[in-house]
Amino acid sequence: MNSTIETILNHRSIRLFKEEKLTTKQIQLLVQSAQQASTSSNVMAYTIIGISDKNVKEELKEISGHKHVINNGHLFIFCGDLHRVQLVASDEVRSKMMEMVESTEQFIVANIDAALAAQNLSIAAESMGLGICFLGSLRNNIERFSEILKLPEHVIPLFGIAVGYPDHKPEIKPRLPIDAVYHENQYPTDDKLISMVAKYDEEIKAYYQTRSTNRKVETWTEQMIQKYSNSTRLDVADFTKKQKLNNQ
Known part of the structure; x- marks a missing residue:
């Protein structure tokens, strides 16, 4: 196992950060890492907005x-962006x-491009000893989210990533068994998936009961039923x- 895979497998969400801010050099290196992600047809249909203004952070925290959202080394916002590609064209x-810009296909492309760039940034940050969330x-209020960032048409705010120096070390949350998410040649039977989920329910329940903070008694199945019932x-x-x- 190499250091890259070790970094990926040791991922955990960090929600408590030290007060130290990222340097300009660190921010630029993280964005450059994001830019090297795969992108459909070299469109690079995303924009990253760094939030350094305390007042803007306060507004985003309200959402x-x-x-x-406020207490971090730096806050990055990832947007799907199909505005920039138009700027070089005549009216x-x-x-x-x-027709293409507003299509469902290109909306999917923008979301994928942004997610790939974000994951690159996240892995780069963790490889530097930083934490991310x-x-x-x-x-929660996407219209207000967009207004704060002053986004034009054909741009959608997707998510943020808080990055900084960790001030805690939570346990790694277990994931679904590999047999629940990876399958050869075709989708699995429901019986197989139900069996894998039942196995995971026991593992995640034990994790929640024994982790160092915010202990609870809950299974993944219970969480998903609650989430998708509301x-x-x-x-x-x-x-x-x-x-x-996503208009056509």
Whole structure:
């Protein structure tokens, strides 16, 4: 096993950071690492916005509800971006581009490009001894999220990543068994998946009962039933239409 794989397998979400801020050089290196991620047709359909203004962080915390939106070494926001590709085109050419720009396919491309870049940044950060935490909670009010960042049409804010020097070391949360997520040649039977989930339920239940903080008695199945039985963030669909994304 090499050091890259060790870094990946030792991932844990960090929510408590020391006060030390990232240097400009560190920030640039992380963004450069993000840029080297694979991208569909070299579109690079994402934008990364660094948040250093305390007032902006306060506004974002109101949406998220999490203290580590403010208390971190640096906050990165990842956006799906299909605005930039239009800027080099004349008005006539741009109008011809809209069918593709506003298509579901390109919306998927933008989301994938942003996620790949974000994962590159995360692995790079952890390899530097930093900790990270993804912040999907910023979509709790996606319209306000977008307003704060002053995003134009064809750009959607997806998530944040808080990065910094860890001030705690939580246990690594176990994942589903590999047989639940990797399959050869075709999708597995429901019986096989149910069996794998049952095995994982026991493992994650034991983890929650014995971890050092926030102990509880809960299985993955119980968590998923609760999550998908309560509708949240349904405004995201209307917002994407407003941004003229995923329209066709």
